[in-house]
Amino acid sequence: MRDFNFFEPYIKEPEKTNSKRLVTLSVLTIVGFMMIFYPVKNFYEVKTLQKEIAALNEVLEAPENIHKLQHIEVLGIELAELKEKQQLFNDLQTSMEEQEIISDLLIQWILQEIPHDIYFDSINVTEDEIQIQSKAPHKFVIAQMEHNLRHSIHFDEVFIPSITENNGYYSFSITFKAKDVTADGVE
Numbered sequence: 001m002r003d004f005n006f007f008e009p010y011i012k013e014p015e016k017t018n019s020k021r022l023v024t025l026s027v028l029t030i031v032g033f034m035m036i037f038y039p040v041k042n043f044y045e046v047k048t049l050q051k052e053i054a055a056l057n058e059v060l061e062a063p064e065n066i067h068k069l070q071h072i073e074v075l076g077i078e079l080a081e082l083k084e085k086q087q088l089f090n091d092l093q094t095s096m097e098e099q100e101i102i103s104d105l106l107i108q109w110i111l112q113e114i115p116h117d118i119y120f121d122s123i124n125v126t127e128d129e130i131q132i133q134s135k136a137p138h139k140f141v142i143a144q145m146e147h148n149l150r151h152s153i154h155f156d157e158v159f160i161p162s163i164t165e166n167n168g169y170y171s172f173s174i175t176f177k178a179k180d181v182t183a184d185g186v187e
Helices: 019-060 063-098 104-112 139-150
Strands: 119-125 130-136 155-166 169-178
Touching: 019 063, 130 139, 139 155, 139 169
Parallel strands: none
Antiparallel strands: 119 130, 130 169, 155 169
16 A cells, blocks of 8 residues: 655755855855954954053153153263264364374474574474574574575475564574475485
8 A cells, every 4th residue: 555645745855055056155154254253353453452552652651751751862862962073073083193293303303403593483384384483683593594494304495585673683484394204214
């Protein structure tokens, strides 16, 4: 005998799910989850960072920290000024090291050529010229000094621009140049 099932026309066989549809649905679910999860995660991270910033601002705005920051700024300005001054001093030191210094040897060379009756008022030495303001009791002594300097191996271009007589003494100015001489006397 046969069983009759009166509900058989109403029973449907389950449909087989399509794999493409399943993959598409899975991808959409994951994308939807990510679209919701990342903004929420970023929102909480932003809120946390804002709280940290507020806490750090409170620390920075504390009166003792403001005083310390002002002191640090003043020290920074002073440091910049000191660095500028250090550079200036380094430049000056370099400049001074490059300049030739009047040595005792130059003074000795000049004194070797000067007769005994000449009295110096001033001596001015520049890079390339020596100028002496002096007094002498006789013109002969002045001429002797000029002669000695002209025939010296150490000096060149000797010139006396003026001689004036005042109270029994002759005031004069003499200008000359020092030759470049090395330690062994060879120019």
